[in-house]
Amino acid sequence: MQEYISSKQQEMLKLIEMLVNIDSGSTNKAGVDRVGSLLKNVYENIGFKIDVIQQEEYGNHLIIQHEEAVNPEILIIAHMDTVFPEGTAVERPFRIEGDMAYGPGVIDMKSSLVTLLYAIKALLKNNSPHFRNVQILLNSDEEIGSPSSKDLITRVSQGKNYALIMEPARKDGSLVSARRGKGNYTLNVIGKAAHSGIEPEKGRSAIEELAHKVIQLHELNDHENGISVNVGLIEGGSSVNTVSDHATAQMEIRIAETDQASSVEERMEEICSKTDVPGTEIILEGEINRPPMEKNRRNNKLLKKIISVGEELGIEITDTSTGGGSDASFTSAAGVATIDGMGPVGGNAHSEKEYLEVTSLSERTLLLAKVIENLSQ
CATH class of the missing domain: 3.40.630.10 (Zn peptidases)
Incomplete structure (x- = not known):
């Protein structure tokens, strides 16, 4: 042979x-x-x-x-x-x-x-x-x-x-x-638009809320145990003088063990269950697509x-x-x-x-x- x-x-x-x-x-x-x-x-x-x-x-x-x-x-x-x-x-x-x-x-x-x-x-x-x-x-x-x-x-x-x-x-x-293993998730934040010069106090910034969530999600990283959370793409807002009424983040998580999936997802859901910017709304979607x-x-x-x-x-x-x-x-x-x-x-x-x-x-x-x-x- x-x-x-x-x-x-x-x-x-x-x-x-x-x-x-x-x-x-x-x-x-x-x-x-x-x-x-x-x-x-x-x-x-x-x-x-x-x-x-x-x-x-x-x-x-x-x-x-x-x-x-x-x-x-x-x-x-x-x-x-x-x-x-x-x-x-x-x-x-x-x-x-x-x-x-x-x-x-x-x-x-x-x-x-x-x-x-x-x-x-x-x-x-x-x-x-x-x-x-x-x-x-x-x-x-x-x-x-x-x-x-x-x-x-x-x-x-x-x-x-x-x-x-x-x-x-x-x-x-x-x-x-x-x-x-790997999972992909999308985080959508809904805010309220307002003119940033005339009446900013009436707005609810989706970008500001997203910024809080990005920091909190990255704190889930535990590289020593094979867990990584990475927000790789963000976008939002409509103009520089408008309080943003929408913002989106695309993120990926990696896990070394099957049991880690549920615990990481639970902590992600907990983070996204409450807002740091009053009046904003958060929608988290996604799943583990490779064990x-x-x-x-x-x-x-x-x-x-x-x-x-x-x-x-x-x-x-x-x-x-x-x-x-x-x-x-x-x-x-x-x-x-x-x-x-x-x-x-x-x-x-x-x-x-x-x-x-x-x-x-x-x-x-x-x-x-x-x-x-x-x-x-």
């Missing part, structure tokens, strides 16, 4: 180039569907059947498994969308410089789509029966919180023993064993299995936690043993400097194939 994968590296790079040079931002349905169509054809050519989950607003999701698969126990998830606007691929297309490859989405996660495909091909080439034990979900909206696919992820997680998430490995090659992926006993047991496979291949496997979100949160919350970061090594995702370590392609493809074998035995 190692010899086969090594011999296919240039072929893998050509496919990565094709994928990177397709703009597939989360809101670019046509682009995401182009990526999906390309991958659908490749998987069909090697005997896999594809269930296309049609979407109106976002790209279609694909559920993929071999024609002979019966109740596969391993779920592998990768996403086809990127964060980049249309036209980015033309501005800075795929390129290789030395041992690094660059381009929009090259590491997050066009390269992962290819390593996954070739891990499956390697199993087929090696006459390993374990490709039948895999179900693949390629979704189209991970970069914006998986609004149309999170319920699908939860559904396909049922009956699975393991979930391998194809986000890239960290810059040092580490897998991801824990992720913080945390905790390094629990179930996930840690899977991690140890992967570390053991790495040792057999001469690959030192380390793990880390991150504040960023991924679909690993949904599979872990569904009770499936989950490990993330199973893609190749790279970094600077979501930026112009995003890169793939080309030398990690073969190594991580082989690791994935061998992990599939190990978990299937």
Whole structure:
């Protein structure tokens, strides 16, 4: 298998180039569907059947498994969308410089789509029966919180023993064993307008009330325990000489443990239940849209299995936690043993400097194939 994968590296790079040079931002349905169509054809050519989950607003999701698969126990998830606007691929297309490859989405996660495909091909080439034990979900909206696919992820997680998430490995090659959960909230304040020069006393400033709330909400930060509250966007008022009658704040919270969600939300609601500026009104809306992926006993047991496979291949496997979100949160919350970061090594995702370590392609493809074998035995 190692010899086969090594011999296919240039072929893998050509496919990565094709994928990177397709703009597939989360809101670019046509682009995401182009990526999906390309991958659908490749998987069909090697005997896999594809269930296309049609979407109106976002790209279609694909559920993929071999024609002979019966109740596969391993779920592998990768996403086809990127964060980049249309036209980015033309501005800075795929390129290789030395041992690094660059381009929009090259590491997050066009390269992962290819390593996954070739891990499956390697199993087929090696006459390993374990490709039948895999179900693949390629979704189209991970970069914006998986609004149309999170319920699908939860559904396909049922009956699975393991979930391998194809986000890239960290810059040092580490897998991801824990992720913080995330919630998005909107705080609307309604005040009363008045002329700030003629009759300011008749006004009730929504901006002033919002300022009090921003300070109070930020006091909920507890970085030591993995809780962060960030008001990232504010707007309000209509003119500089008018007491503002409206103001809005967009905020995000991050939590390290599932139990923290209710306590943080309760404290937010308590803060917003009373006003500091009499005569103003507060409306708080939002929810936790990604639960945390905790390094629990179930996930840690899977991690140890992967570390053991790495040792057999001469690959030192380390793990880390991150504040960023991924679909690993949904599979872990569904009770499936989950490990993330199973893609190749790279970094600077979501930026112009995003890169793939080309030398990690073969190594991580082989690791994935061998992990599939190990978990299937």
